[in-house]
Amino acid sequence: MARDSGFKASGWGVSRSVLFSLGSFQFLTFLRRGVFYSFMYIYLFSLIGNVTSTAALGTLNMIASTVGQNLLWGRISDRYRVRANLVVLGELIAGFFYITVFLVHRSLMETGTKYAAGLSIVFGLSLLEFFWSMSDVGWAALLADVTTQKTRGSLVGALNFVGSIGRITGIIFAGFLYEGGLGFRQGTIFYVVTAMLFTGGAIMSVTSRFIKTSFFATFLQENTHEETKSAYDQDSNSEVYRWFLVSLIVVVLGVTCVSQVFLLFLQLPDGLSASDEAVSLVLTAWTVGGMLASLVAGKLSDRLGRVKLILCGLILSAITPLLYGVVHDVVSMAIVYGLNGASFWTLQTVGFTLVGDIIPADRRGRLFSRYNAVMALSWGPAGFLIGGPLADAQTQILRIPRHTAYTNTFFVSSVLVGAGTIIFFLNVGRRLQRQLLNGS
Numbered sequence: 001m002a003r004d005s006g007f008k009a010s011g012w013g014v015s016r017s018v019l020f021s022l023g024s025f026q027f028l029t030f031l032r033r034g035v036f037y038s039f040m041y042i043y044l045f046s047l048i049g050n051v052t053s054t055a056a057l058g059t060l061n062m063i064a065s066t067v068g069q070n071l072l073w074g075r076i077s078d079r080y081r082v083r084a085n086l087v088v089l090g091e092l093i094a095g096f097f098y099i100t101v102f103l104v105h106r107s108l109m110e111t112g113t114k115y116a117a118g119l120s121i122v123f124g125l126s127l128l129e130f131f132w133s134m135s136d137v138g139w140a141a142l143l144a145d146v147t148t149q150k151t152r153g154s155l156v157g158a159l160n161f162v163g164s165i166g167r168i169t170g171i172i173f174a175g176f177l178y179e180g181g182l183g184f185r186q187g188t189i190f191y192v193v194t195a196m197l198f199t200g201g202a203i204m205s206v207t208s209r210f211i212k213t214s215f216f217a218t219f220l221q222e223n224t225h226e227e228t229k230s231a232y233d234q235d236s237n238s239e240v241y242r243w244f245l246v247s248l249i250v251v252v253l254g255v256t257c258v259s260q261v262f263l264l265f266l267q268l269p270d271g272l273s274a275s276d277e278a279v280s281l282v283l284t285a286w287t288v289g290g291m292l293a294s295l296v297a298g299k300l301s302d303r304l305g306r307v308k309l310i311l312c313g314l315i316l317s318a319i320t321p322l323l324y325g326v327v328h329d330v331v332s333m334a335i336v337y338g339l340n341g342a343s344f345w346t347l348q349t350v351g352f353t354l355v356g357d358i359i360p361a362d363r364r365g366r367l368f369s370r371y372n373a374v375m376a377l378s379w380g381p382a383g384f385l386i387g388g389p390l391a392d393a394q395t396q397i398l399r400i401p402r403h404t405a406y407t408n409t410f411f412v413s414s415v416l417v418g419a420g421t422i423i424f425f426l427n428v429g430r431r432l433q434r435q436l437l438n439g440s
Contacts, residue, residue: 018146021207023162025087025139025200030163032196034170036189038283039178039276040121041260042267046181047118050392054260058379060126065376068133069369076134077365083142084208090135091201095194097128102190109185133372140368144356150302153353157298160349164291168284175280237358240431241367244358247424248351248374254416255317255344257382258409261391262324265406266333278330282337289338290345297346298353306354307429313346314421321414325407348375386412 044054077083101124108117147155177183177192184190266274266282274282293313301309320340327333352371359367387409394405 018207021203022143022159025203025207026159026163027166028196028200028203030166031170032193032200034167034172034287035174035177035196036170036193038171038174038280039183041263042279043178043181043184044118044121045260045264047114049115050388054383054388056384057122057125059381059384060122061129061379062373062376062381064126064129065133065136065379066369066373068130069137069372070366073134073137074365074367074369077137077141078363083138083145083365084204086134086138087142087204088201088208090132090138091197091204094128094132094135095197095201097124097131098190098194098197101125101128102187106185106187136372137365137369140352140372141364143352144359144364144368145361147356149357152356153298153301153306153350155298156353156356157294157296157301157349160294160298160345161291164287164294164345167287168291171280171283171287175277178276180276240428241355241358243427243431244351244354244424245370245374247420247428248371249377250420250423251314251317251347251417252374252377252420253382253386254413254418254420255382256378257385257387257390257416258321258324258406258413259378259387260383261387261406261409262337265324265403268403268406270401270403272328272330272333274330281330282334285334285338286341286344289341290348293342294345294349297349301350301353306350306357307432309346309350310354311421311425311429313343313350314417314424316340316343317347318414318417318421321410321417324410325403386416 041054041057044057048054073086077086101121104124105117105120108120143156143159144152173192174183174189177189182188263279266272266279272278297309297313316339320336320343323336324333327336355368355371356364390409390412391402391405394400394408395402398405400408
């Protein structure tokens, strides 16, 4: 009884020690992403030379992650309940792989083959992602396991808030570490990220000791019993989940198809002509908006409902791309992009929470693998399939000025998000609201 009391001492259904470990890992994860990816696409573009090929990094990463999670890691997670162990192993593999990728990249740069050096990063990190995806599915299932429907939104929002602080810190460091590409060419960024990966793996190794099998199984039985009392109709949740993923695919494609284009847009001479430091400011504003939204949206979703918060995020996501092409200074762009960050992290926080509510506890590994696969579309496939080709076709074939071409691409982004919003409202929102009304 004493251990159970300690487990729930934090007010979120988890012990303070576990909560601290989860928060520390989340902080390091987003710190690493901020350091590594803030300038990665700009660096790859300088080596490869076009938007579509640059976006191949996220596309191949997504494919490798999806295959790994759905065919292997999700099933292992559900069968053996080794959530934390999957995270630890994934982080350690990633650390060693990052060093290998850098060494290959450096050797190719020394021979003067810039294009091949760029591709070495693309294919190297994509191969890594198959194994690293075990960490993603383990983390998602672990968060759902240690929370209940009443507290899930608040805890996920709080963790995303902590993660956003890490991302801001990472973006700030990236602005200094990048140094016009030297941070990647000389390996500084690779080494810093590797140290974070090993530290994150150590933290989750300690966390796995807190969650002992016998104790954790007892809690999970209680948690699963509570989830069966969900206000949602469990019998129809499979169809709702499928439609949610369909709507999310359209939305994520729309939101992220301009991610790489936007970074290039910021530095256009006939646009903002932003410096590296100014780019960091705009990216930081996106994270600040997301950080505040995560904290507020998580709590509000527990009180007001998931559907209302998701719809608010979708509407804001559809509006903000239309504003990118009409602002003329860095501060205004930072404000607009901050609102976009708020919309995306509202969807990320509340969407994850909704998935945790409607999928059964004994299939979390496999079903979260599908959700993670959809969210992985934000890594680059949208830019590779939509944003990149649209931008390149307008500039290289139609000879449209880059500023106008990129602005047109932002408009397409808004249209796609609007279409996904309609799908969500008709096939997910209304069904869940009816279930809640019938349940009351």
